[in-house]
Amino acid sequence: MLKYIAKSSNGLMLQLYVLAMFIYAAPVAGASNQETGSEQSVTSTNRPMRTLQNLILTVGQAEGDLQGDDDKIIQAGIEYLHRLGGGTLKVLPGVYNLRNAVYMHPNITLRGSGEQTVLRKTSSVVTALARDSDWFEYGVQVEESKGFVPGGGIMLRSKTGPGDWQFDVLRATITAVEGDVIFLDRLTEENFWLEKEATAATIFPILTAENVDDVVVEDIVLDGSSDENEHINGNFAGGVFIQHCNRWSFKNVTSRNYNGDGFSFQVCDDIRFLNCKAINNTDLGFHPGSGSQRPVFEKCLSRGNSEGIFFCWSVSDGLAENCVLSENSRYGISIGHRDTDNIIRRCTIERNGQVGVLFRNEANEFRSGSRNRIENCIIRDNGSKEQGVGIDIQGKTRDIAVHNTKFENKSGKNQNIGIRIGRDAERIMLQNNTFENCPVDIQGLPKQ
Helix, strand or coil: CHHHCCCCHHHHHHHHHHHHHHHHHHHHHHHHHHHCCCHHHHHCCCCCCCCCCCEEEEEECCCCCEECCEHHHHHHHHHHHHHCCCEEEEECCEEEEECCCEECCCCEEEECCHHHEEEEECCCCEEEECCCECCCCCEEEECCCCCCCCCCEEEEEEECCCCCCCEEEEEEEEEEEECCEEEECCCCCCCECHHHCCEEECCCCCEEEECCCCEEEEEEEEECCHHHCCCCCCCCCCCEEEECCECEEEEEEEEECCCCCCEEEECCECCEEECCEEECCCCEEEEECCCCECCEEECCEEECCCEEEECCCCCECCEEECCEEECCCCEEEEECCCCCCCEEECCEEECCCCEEEEECCCCCCCCCCCCEEEECCEEECCCCCCCEEEEEECCCCEEEEEECCEEECCCCCCEEEEEEECCCCEEEEEECCEEECCCEEEECCCCC
């Protein structure tokens, strides 16, 4: 260092001052970084202890801070951590039988013990209402109250149209049962009238929240016991059902056997899935719902559902990467109403019942799922029971890019068309794709 010091005294003092500041600053910066991970480094200085350490609470069936085998013990742990501003609930191995949903709170990590931790929905019952209920009541009268218990989950439904999504719905918790009257923890908020075939059922999501941000769910299995439960559309429930929630992270989570959707999130931004599985759910495996922005699916598996990933309305800037969409009864991936600027990359989309990737036929160009990209994928053997299509671009869809993707049809399989382009679709960009054993590689010429 001496050969760089200036000859003047002022220069010398300046150089020494800079050198001293460097020597002083380096260990302080290191101590600051270490402070977040270890109290020992903090106690070696006079720095204040300003890093919050969240509590880790354990729930188990024979051991743990809290002990039990149902939803109440898990919910008790979450509520305790919520009082402290957040923390981690570690659920020890076992099958936990749920008579109500687990309601999440902000800044909570729910962590199981891998496949050994199963949250299982118990059997449902359904009954008709015996008396009209208006939108401002805390109770309903039913034809049969057997199977409804205090603390249990309940869903009220009344028809608004012929579709299974056309219902007025209330999700609530039962506070008391007196004869044929079931009392609720919240007002009915809608009219549930006999003329609209109003019913009450013990249907609920396994994990749920509304208007809750910053949650982590890891290493856990959610089992919906579909053979023992009433069907419910994914706009109202699912193995996971969250609404108006942001910045959730799912890692190593399996949602299986739900009589509806595996994962459904509505109007939720920045929801991320890593190594998650949606298996044998009656409806959609992953359902990024209306208005959800920037969903990410990485290394996920969706198998044995009706559809692998269903992009609902106005889902934008999403990414599905290194995923497997396999053996779903209808589609591997479905994209439609204003679902734009999404990327499907390095995915294997195979053996789905009808179509590998469907771009739905929407009413007009504005509502179409345009500006999406498929690249470096394998799309094979779709069409398990009838003629199949690798990618089907319907309606007035615009600006779809399919690059570096391999279309395969093994002997005896039904993926007879690699890419089908509808007559109203425009600006479909195809580049460096390969086709093996497809009777028709591309049906319909791309319009520019």
